Amino acid sequence: MTLRSSGDAQLNADVSWAAFDPIAYVDHNYRDLQAEDAEILSIVRDHFGEHFRKRAVGPVSGIDVGAGANLYPALAMLPWCDEVTLYERSSANVRYLRSQVDSFDGNWDQFWRVLCKNDAYAALDIDPRARFREVVKVRPGDLFDLVRHEGEWSLGTMFFVAESMTSSHEEFRRGVECFLRALAPGAPFAAAFMEHSKGYHAGEHFFPACDVGESEVYASLERFADDFKTTRLKSSAAVRDGYSGMIVAYGRRNSDSGIPPVGR
Template sequence: MVEKSSGEGHGNAEYQWNAFDSEAYFQHYYGEPHPDDDLVIRVAVDALRRASAAGNALDVVDVGTGPNLIPFFCTLPRARRLTAWEYAATNVAWLRAELENDDMRPQWRHFWRVAREAYGPGWGLPENPIPLLREKCVVTQGSVFDLPARSWDAATMFFCAESITERQDEFEAACATFARSVRPGGMLAAAFLVRSEGYVVADRPFPVLKLSPETIERVFRHHADAVDARLIGIVDREIRSGYSGFIFLTGTAR
């Protein structure tokens, strides 16, 4: 794979993030649950179950959450406190409104069931996680580039750093601040799109940077130990809007 040079492609600031149509994104990407979504949940839960001692409650940040509760479902059983770190004002408002609604959408009921099954018996997880999420979760508006350092025990990032820019240098900067947001020894878990040409939300184009596992491992080895990036869920056809699988990364913050 040929990587873009640092300054090649459109940068993050060139896109209208505060015009992002959160509901249109949700309906397109999660309106109909896909087995690939279930697979993301299972591999993320597997990583989170192994983060620190199983009985320890963690301060967790999810970076670039977007209009998506899946990251919360993956982290809730391990979280003492959960921070959603999201830039777009529309997504922040959408997330806050979603957490105020006790009547879960059918899609969330499906994804929460997948997460509960992935954790297995013994965790005492409720049928409806929304009230508990409301207690534990804080939705914070902020840029990935401005994440405070060494502030959390674990961090997750689902399809964010590669979906905010076409520039390699900005992608690497986002990965660096993500990795540094966790205290030394803490867990990092992230999923990245594969074979995407970008995405369109309500007729507005947004970027994606093409990546390989080797590229991601190289970037994270500067900031983390025990780095492992692997291709998961790769198929020979598009899943949604130009992507056909994902790369899942785990590592330990330095």
């Protein structure tokens, strides 16, 4: 698969997502804990831990949008959720995720250990695999269809999705908006983005990306988030070719009263 010319962006609907190879993707990205993911996990765990430490709320519902073949965003939500939805379009990734629910593979233990450096995770009174099996459900779905589920979840993550599903800046912005609109006002969130990505392989197939930097990420969030930050990772080892860094954004969903939803 090749990208179209810059004047004719490759849209999400153009891509054969069933061709995504989750096993190859995990082997390349998540078989071993890389410095970038350890840094992301430390930021996210402390953001979520601080949010819920200050607020005496019962169990909440969480969503990981575009979960792909990455379990660590769901693991980051485990201490506070009685339900975590792994929302994913690719049929191949859906099969992978479902294969992990009953007992996830051992490579994910190293990611959990990073999370356990925060007491909220270390104090979890149940084995993480049992907790994962108890609360996680896999739900096939298109990110853009989340406009029909506004405010449904109270905790959310979206890692390497909005900029990694299209080469269109318009679709990138719509993707971020759809994610945030799926969250209830006040819900904490975390999202991660590849900086200036040129596209990527998952197995033999090449997938498009949207070229964004920290300013574009910030602009996509500011109408829908309160008390949010964007930060470029300090870790600099290249996970793959064709990008210049990683960006993490985290904060809380605002109420955005008066802003018409996309697609309406």
